[in-house]
Amino acid sequence: MELGTATVRFASKQxxxxxxxxxxxxxxxxxxxxQADRNIQITHSTNHPNQDLEHVSMDIDSQxxxxxxxxxxxxxxxxxxxxxxxxxxxYEDELQDVDPNSLLDQSLANRNSDHDPxxxxxxPVEIDVNNFDSKITDISTADKFIQELKTATLENSGLSEEDxxxxxxxxxxxxxxxxxxxxxxxxxxxAVSHASQQTYNDIRDALKRYDPSCEIYTFHQxxxxxxxxxxxxxxxxxxxxxxxxxxxxxxxxLDTCPLCAEPxxxxxxxxxxxxxxxxxxxPVGFQLQALRRTIQSSGEMRYKMDVMFYGIDILEAVHDGRxxxxxxxxxxxxxxxxxxxxxxxxxxxxxxxxxDYSPNLRYKKEHILPGGVIPGPHKPKNLDSFLFPGLYxxxxxxxxxxxxxxAIDKATFISHPFLALATADGPAMAMLSGLVGHFGASxxxxxxxxxxxxxxxxxxxxxxxxxxxxxxxxxxxxxxxxVRNIVxxxxxxxxxxxxxGLYNLIHSQNDREYKEQRFKxxxxxxxxxxxxxxxxxxxxxxxxxxxxxxxxxxxLTDLLISLWRGTMSCDKGDTIESWDFAVLxxxxxxxxxxxxxxxxxxxxxxxxxxxxxxQQRKIWQNFCKLVAAIHxxxxxxxxxxxxxxxRILLIIFLEEFETFYYQRxxxxxxxxxxxxxxxxxxxxxxxxxxPPIYMTQFPMERIIGDLGSEIKQHxxxxxxxxQRAVRRGQVNALKAMIPSLDPSHGLPIIxxxxxxxxxxxxxxxxxxxxxxxxxxxxxxxxxxxxPNEPSDWTPQVMRWARLCLPNGQVARSMWxxxxxxxxxxRMSRNVKIIxxxxxxxxxxxxxxxxxxxxxxxxxxxxxxxxxxxSDPDSLLTAVSFGTVLSCSREDERMAIxxxxxxxxxxxxxxxxxxxxxxxxxxxHHVVGEIERYFVIEKLGLEVALMAGITEETLEQ
Numbered sequence: 001m002e003l004g005t006a007t008v009r010f011a012s013k014q015x016x017x018x019x020x021x022x023x024x025x026x027x028x029x030x031x032x033x034x035q036a037d038r039n040i041q042i043t044h045s046t047n048h049p050n051q052d053l054e055h056v057s058m059d060i061d062s063q064x065x066x067x068x069x070x071x072x073x074x075x076x077x078x079x080x081x082x083x084x085x086x087x088x089x090x091y092e093d094e095l096q097d098v099d100p101n102s103l104l105d106q107s108l109a110n111r112n113s114d115h116d117p118x119x120x121x122x123x124p125v126e127i128d129v130n131n132f133d134s135k136i137t138d139i140s141t142a143d144k145f146i147q148e149l150k151t152a153t154l155e156n157s158g159l160s161e162e163d164x165x166x167x168x169x170x171x172x173x174x175x176x177x178x179x180x181x182x183x184x185x186x187x188x189x190x191a192v193s194h195a196s197q198q199t200y201n202d203i204r205d206a207l208k209r210y211d212p213s214c215e216i217y218t219f220h221q222x223x224x225x226x227x228x229x230x231x232x233x234x235x236x237x238x239x240x241x242x243x244x245x246x247x248x249x250x251x252x253x254l255d256t257c258p259l260c261a262e263p264x265x266x267x268x269x270x271x272x273x274x275x276x277x278x279x280x281x282x283p284v285g286f287q288l289q290a291l292r293r294t295i296q297s298s299g300e301m302r303y304k305m306d307v308m309f310y311g312i313d314i315l316e317a318v319h320d321g322r323x324x325x326x327x328x329x330x331x332x333x334x335x336x337x338x339x340x341x342x343x344x345x346x347x348x349x350x351x352x353x354x355x356d357y358s359p360n361l362r363y364k365k366e367h368i369l370p371g372g373v374i375p376g377p378h379k380p381k382n383l384d385s386f387l388f389p390g391l392y393x394x395x396x397x398x399x400x401x402x403x404x405x406x407a408i409d410k411a412t413f414i415s416h417p418f419l420a421l422a423t424a425d426g427p428a429m430a431m432l433s434g435l436v437g438h439f440g441a442s443x444x445x446x447x448x449x450x451x452x453x454x455x456x457x458x459x460x461x462x463x464x465x466x467x468x469x470x471x472x473x474x475x476x477x478x479x480x481x482x483v484r485n486i487v488x489x490x491x492x493x494x495x496x497x498x499x500x501g502l503y504n505l506i507h508s509q510n511d512r513e514y515k516e517q518r519f520k521x522x523x524x525x526x527x528x529x530x531x532x533x534x535x536x537x538x539x540x541x542x543x544x545x546x547x548x549x550x551x552x553x554x555x556l557t558d559l560l561i562s563l564w565r566g567t568m569s570c571d572k573g574d575t576i577e578s579w580d581f582a583v584l585x586x587x588x589x590x591x592x593x594x595x596x597x598x599x600x601x602x603x604x605x606x607x608x609x610x611x612x613x614x615q616q617r618k619i620w621q622n623f624c625k626l627v628a629a630i631h632x633x634x635x636x637x638x639x640x641x642x643x644x645x646x647r648i649l650l651i652i653f654l655e656e657f658e659t660f661y662y663q664r665x666x667x668x669x670x671x672x673x674x675x676x677x678x679x680x681x682x683x684x685x686x687x688x689x690x691p692p693i694y695m696t697q698f699p700m701e702r703i704i705g706d707l708g709s710e711i712k713q714h715x716x717x718x719x720x721x722x723q724r725a726v727r728r729g730q731v732n733a734l735k736a737m738i739p740s741l742d743p744s745h746g747l748p749i750i751x752x753x754x755x756x757x758x759x760x761x762x763x764x765x766x767x768x769x770x771x772x773x774x775x776x777x778x779x780x781x782x783x784x785x786x787p788n789e790p791s792d793w794t795p796q797v798m799r800w801a802r803l804c805l806p807n808g809q810v811a812r813s814m815w816x817x818x819x820x821x822x823x824x825x826r827m828s829r830n831v832k833i834i835x836x837x838x839x840x841x842x843x844x845x846x847x848x849x850x851x852x853x854x855x856x857x858x859x860x861x862x863x864x865x866x867x868x869x870s871d872p873d874s875l876l877t878a879v880s881f882g883t884v885l886s887c888s889r890e891d892e893r894m895a896i897x898x899x900x901x902x903x904x905x906x907x908x909x910x911x912x913x914x915x916x917x918x919x920x921x922x923x924h925h926v927v928g929e930i931e932r933y934f935v936i937e938k939l940g941l942e943v944a945l946m947a948g949i950t951e952e953t954l955e956q
Contacts, residue, residue, distance in 0.1 A: 139505070139526065141382075142384060142526050142528065143506075143526060144250035145384050148531070149388075149392060150395070153396050154167065156392075158281075158389060159233075159235065159283070163233055166231060167283075167285055167289075169403070170412070171405065174737070181217070182217065183740075183741075185225075186222065186225075186741055188200060188216070189223075190731060190734075190742075204218070226730050227730055230286075232733050234282050234722075236279075238277070238278055239279050240257040240277065241257075241262050242257065242378055243346070244380070245380070245381065245382040246374075246385040246386045247385075249384075251385055264276065279374055280372060280373055281371070282729045283390070284390070284394060285393060285402050286733070287732070287733055288328055288369075288415070289402070289404050290737050291354065292406045292407060293737040294737055297736045301354070303361075311686075311688050313491050313539075313689060314420060314689070322418065329356055329417075330352050330355065331423065332419060333351050333422075333697060333700040335424060335697055335700045335701065336349075336374075339711070339721070340717075344376070345377050347373065347374065347376045347718060348373070348376075348428075350372050350390070351700060353368055353369075353699060363699045365702065365703065365706055368699055369729065369732070370728050371390050373722040375722070383432070384528040394417060401416055419529070421695050423544070423545060423697055424544075424547070426445060429445050430445075432527060432528075432529065434524050435522055435524065436522050440452075440519075441519055444674070444681070445674075446681050448489070448681060449497070450486075483651050484655070491539060495539040495540065501523050504521060505518065505525075506526065527541075545692070546678060547695075548633065548693060549698050552630050556679075559671075563579075563661060564585075565582065565584050569670065571668065601826070602822050602823055602824075602825055602826065603827050604936060624883045626649070626679075627881075628645075628646075628882055628883050629645075629646040629649035629650045629683075632649075638686060643686055646682070647684065707721055753765045759899060760806030761898055763802070764803065764804055765801060765802070766800075767799065770798065771797060771798050773794065777892070778893050781894050781895040782797075784895060785861055789852060797848035798848060798849070799815055800846065800847040801813050801847070803844075803864070805904070807902075807903060809828075810828060811904050813829050813844045814843060814844065815845060827906070831903065832901070832904075832905050833896060833902065834900060834902050835900050840868060841907065842894070843869070843907070845893070847864050849863070863897060864895070864898050866896055867890065867891075867892070869888065869907070869933065870888045873887070885935040887935065888930045903937065903938075905936060906936035907933040907936075910934045
């Protein structure tokens with residue numbers, strides 16, 4: 001259909017609800033396989049009228065905004081707080097009885113109502129602004145980049161003639177190195193790739209002294225050979241010396257920066273056109289071709305055929321034929337960092353993550369594809385211009401196809417790379433998506449319809465859901481926004497709303513209209529990603545997911561600690577002394593809290609971060625809900641029931657946060673940051689895109705740190721970083737094509753003297769030199785595994801000190817750890833045990849192997865002798881929503897199969913904290929005099945494992 005000069009396109013789609021389970025079964029899904037998660041709708045009868053989305057998105061100027069005196073606020077607070085807390089309690093009780101099956105029925109009904117019964121083949125609309133000359137500079141510039149992407153060709157992608165030919169005609173055989181000198185030179189080069197050039201030269205000289213006839217390649221020769229063998233090259237583009245823009249796309253013919261007027265070329269070298277600054281783009285096509293050149297790598301790339309597609313949006317793309325078996329699926333990620341703490345040194349890097357790999361492989365640095373490096377020292381002002389060369393190459397591959405030879409099939413096929421996700425932190429995401437960012441009236445990065453509010457005579461807009469504390473309700477045109485009553489939008493509806501807003505924005509006739517539409521729609525400009533073929537990417541804005549890493553690890557942490565400590569900026573109409581939630585404001589208490597954290601260090605395994613706790617019950621319980629929900633969302637596989645629980649907990653946390661902290665006071669409205677609002681979307685995104693840990697910025701942050709640590713040339717760090725990124729791409733491609741260059745690829749590091757067992761378990765030294773007797777209690781525990789042995793049978797065992805778990809953790813034992821000073825050890829002998837779906841905790845005494853004397857039972861069993869902890873205190877578990885598991889040590893011994901051990905945990909004494917809480921009235925539960933310990937599990941353990949981060953196992 002036509003909308004003025006803009007064309008709205010509908011792609012082919014026919015998804016029938018009653019066949020949904022068939023699609024999921026076909027793709028072998030177990031977790032998140034229910035359409036019920038798509039539109040979870042929670043209804044609740046309250047005194048407030050339901051707030052539909054039309055009201056939620058009403059113009060902010062229609063919301064009356066008043067400033068109250070502290071006295072007026074306190075009167076209203078007393079009237080509202082008790083009612084809201086009681087209502088919240090009733091809400092929690094009602095949610096316990098939610099029937100998932102009813103949610104399924106309701107969800108399917110909601111989804112059916114989303115579709116026009118006349119035309120069920122509608123897909124999210126895409127606006128094409130061809131031949132539309134916008135009068136707004138930002139829109140016009142963005143559109144020029146987009147139009148060039150829409151007509152991208154490999155011939156014009158900046159490749160040399162040789163590289164262009166090689167891309168179109170990839171080698172149709174596996175790469176094999178028969179020359180032993182070349183292989184040796186490559187081994188040395190790869191072994192010292194993080195060191196300096198001098199290190200390579202020193203090793204080469206040493207080998208030549210040992211054998212003068214050994215003609216090891218020079219450093220320059222081996223670098224050229226790596227480039228030649230890997231086929232990975234870079235496209236060099238010019239840029240402004242102040243990092244304003246790159247001279248690409250519509251800027252490619254300019255001689256000066258359009259923003260700062262700095263010359264493009266060196267004025268001291270007239271007539272030569274020497275660029276003052278350049279940046280490197282590493283085309284993704286060559287890197288993707290390299291991944292299929294060996295049987296091993298090609299096999300690893302076939303994971304997506306089984307269980308990659310967790311989200312509904314991706315499933316629909318598969319069903320529609322937009323993702324075929326041959327098409328590789330990518331995730332884009334970009335971020336910036338300061339290279340040096342003491343000087344301005346902003347530098348941006350972007351990468352490609354190949355989702356065809358399993359989660360255990362795709363986030364490891366050898367499988368992450370570098371995309372480009374944007375030098376500093378300043379932040380880029382037009383990020384589109386820097387991303388343009390890489391996206392142009394991808395757009396050309398999507399339009400023309402990428403020829404790839406597969407080592408398993410021994411055949412060439414055409415792949416159209418599909419862009420599933422594009423991730424970034426908040427500020428960078430605004431530049432990618434073209435939205436207004438977190439300070440805008442529609443500041444949600446997921447483009448939800450909820451709009452912010454502001455105080456009278458102020459411009460800062462805050463995203464919150466409770467109205468201000470005022471008495472003039474008869475003139476108030478907005479009610480409280482009940483997040484629990486808002487039905488999450490489908491990607492289809494969100495995309496339609498986005499396209500409608502974009503259409504209105506791009507038709508702005510002047511700057512005034514543009515600002516009005518920007519304020520109303522929350523859109524600044526069309527995203528450069530809209531230049532990619534809509535068949536080979538998710539629709540905008542579904543393409544841009546939430547980022548769990550920055551939200552949880554940085555933004556929420558900073559907000560909550562500043563509130564608890566009372567360091568948040570205080571408005572002139574407020575006083576810090578009235579902040580009853582600032583439970584750690586007292587300097588003495590904060591110091592005592594810090595000491596308790598420090599004292600707990602020896603009870604935490606070395607891979608753990610240090611935890612923080614709170615004091616006041618309502619604040620503490622509110623925080624526990626957040627912790628419980630985030631823990632659920634950090635899993636690789638999330639059940640429908642867990643997802644529903646996480647959503648409920650986050651909604652309650654959000655509403656309680658505003659009730660307890662903001663308290664409807666205009667002077668505290670700045671407490672309601674965008675990070676609080678973002679929590680309302682975390683659970684809703686899971687059915688659409690999959691578990692959020694698969695799309696975080698963790699890989700991006702690690703790559704930046706990793707490449708930054710390799711900088712050796714500090715006089716020109718940006719060029720050196722670019723070279724390192726290009727070399728990383730070459731080395732990764734080379735290892736993919738020649739697995740023998742990376743003999744440890746995919747294998748655990750097994751130290752000397754270790755005993756490898758089944759299913760990823762490994763016994764590690766120390767070990768007894770001979771068999772030893774066990775105690776009577778230990779013998780009785782062992783006999784439980786050998787019912788045919790007589791009651792007086794006492795086996796002898798040889799103890800092992802450590803056990804490497806499949807998750808990369810190393811569980812230790814009391815046998816060796818108990819000999820060390822408590823302040824000299826990070827205790828790693830406490831473990832989580834799962835048996836018959838029941839969770840237990842225990843302290844490992846030692847590991848051992850034992851065999852029956854009975855000839856009919858010659859099976860060798862690998863066991864752990866443990867001292868169990870009691871079951872967690874039920875009351876503390878309940879009031880903390882499962883986040884505080886308080887146990888005591890049992891005085892007995894048990895033998896368990898080592899495969900029941902799932903992870904290493906921290907067991908931290910907390911009797912003093914319990915006593916303080918009881919004395920202050922925060923809890924009314926006597927736990928007794930016995931020493932108690934609370935369990936700490938490492939959040940994000942699976943994220944670390946996916947990145948290949950494991951504990952050191954080489955100690956003897």
